[in-house]
Amino acid sequence: MSLALLTLVQWLSPAFPTGAFAYSHGLEWAAAEDGLCDRDKVGAWITDVLRFGAGRTDAILLAHALKGEDPDRLTDLARALAPSAERLRETDEQGAAFAATVAALTGRPLPPRPLPVAIGEAAAPLGLPVADVVALALHGFAANLVSAAVRFVPLGQTEGQRILAALHPLITDLAATAAVAPLEAIFTAAFRADLAAMRHETLNVRIFKT
C-alpha cells in the first residue's frame, strides 16, 4: 500500500470534513414524494445517477483536473453544468470544504472549487492512476447517497451495503471510461434526477440541504 493511496483514502473517507452527509442530491425528495422506498428502487436510482447523471459528469471533470487541465476553466464548466441551485450548492460547498481541509493539511494553496475539480487539483501531485482516483471518488459519492437512503428511506444498514457492493463493477467501468474521455463526452440523461433536485427546494420538511 503506497502512502499516496492512503492519503487519498483519507481525503475521500466519510470522516473527511466536507459535510457530505448533509447533501442528498435530490434523493430526499425522491424518497419523500416519488416512491423511492426499497432496496431495488434505491439501487436503480443511484445506478442511473452514476451512469447517466452527475456521477459520470463529475468523473470526467475529475479526470481532467487530475491530468492538470486549467482548473479555472474546469471550475467555470463544472458550475455552468450544475442544473439547479441546490446541485450547484452541493458541489460548491463540498468542494470548498474539501480544498480548505487539504490546504490546511498540506500547506498548499488550494482555492475553493466545485468538488470534482477540487479533488482533482488536490490529488494530482499524488501521482496515482487516474482511473483509481476517479473510482474512489465515485465510490465516495455512491456511498454518501446510500448513507442518505439508509437514514431517510429508511433501509437497513446491511441492505445499504448490498446496494453499494453491487455498484462496484459499474464504478470501475465508469472510472476507466472517464479516465480517457474528452470534456465533449460530458452528457446527461438523468432528467428526473435534476427535477428531484429542483423539487427538493420546495419540499416542506427537509433534513438534507439538497
Add this chain to the structure above:
Amino acid sequence: MTAHTPQLARLERSQGAAHVAMGMARGAVRLRDLAQRGSAKAFLPHVAGPVPEIVFLNTAGGLTGGDRLDYSLTLAEGCRAVVTTQTAERAYAAGEGTARVTVAHQVGRGGWLDWLPQETILYDGAALDRETTVDLAEGAGCLMLETVVLGRAAMGETVTRLAFRDLRCVRHKGRPVLVDPLAFDAHALAAGAGPAILGGARAFATLAMVGPGAEDALVRARAALDEPGVEAAASAFQGKLVLRLLAPDGWPLRRQVARVLASLRGRDLPRVWQL
C-alpha cells in the same frame, strides 16, 4: 445495385444554412443581413409592436443521417428579437451517418433574445447531434427552449434505437454560464422508465432564462406549472432560471410550455406556434 447505393445516399442528404443579422436603424430593430442557402430559410413575418419575429425553417421536411443544418442570428447592441421555427423538426431513422444541427446566436450589449423553436420529434433509429450556443454580451440576456418528443404517441411508436446528443451552451462575455448537454442512446432509453431518467415520459423540455431579471421570475414560473399530467420544476441561481418539464406525450407538454412562456414573457407566443 450495391455499387450505386452509397452515391444515392449522398445525393439524398440535405444541407442548409440560414443567417440573419438585426440592428438598430431609425429607432427600430431592422433586418441588416439575410443569407440563406440549401434547405435552410429564414423570414420575418409582419408583427405588431417593436420586437421583430424571425422564423427559421428547414425545407427538407426533416433530418436524416448526414444532413447538415445551420441557423444563426446576430442581434446588435440594444436589439430584442423573438426567434422560432416554422414547424416541429423531425429526425427520421438515420440510415448511415448522423444529422448535424448547429444553432449559433449572438446577442449584443443590452440585447435580448427569445429562442423558442418548436419541438423536435425523434423517430426510432434517429441519429441527431445538435449544438445550440448563445453568446451574450454585457447586460444581454436570453430565454431559450428545447422540447423533444420521442416518437409519435398517436401512431403507437416506441423509440428504442437512438443516437441523440443535444448540447445547449450560453456564454456571457465568453465565459460559459449554462451548459446543458443531454444525450439519449439505446442504453439511456432502456433505462428511460427509471425514476432518475425519464420515469417513462416520452416528451421533455428544458426552458432557461439567463440574464437580468431571470432569478426574479422564479415565483411566476412556479405558479404557472399546473398542467395536469405534466411534471415540472424550476430553480433560480447565478442569474439563471432553469425549468425541466416532462409529460407522457407532446401535447400536454406544449400546453404547459405555452402557459409558462405566457407568464414569463407577458405577451403572445410567436404566431407560427398555432396552439
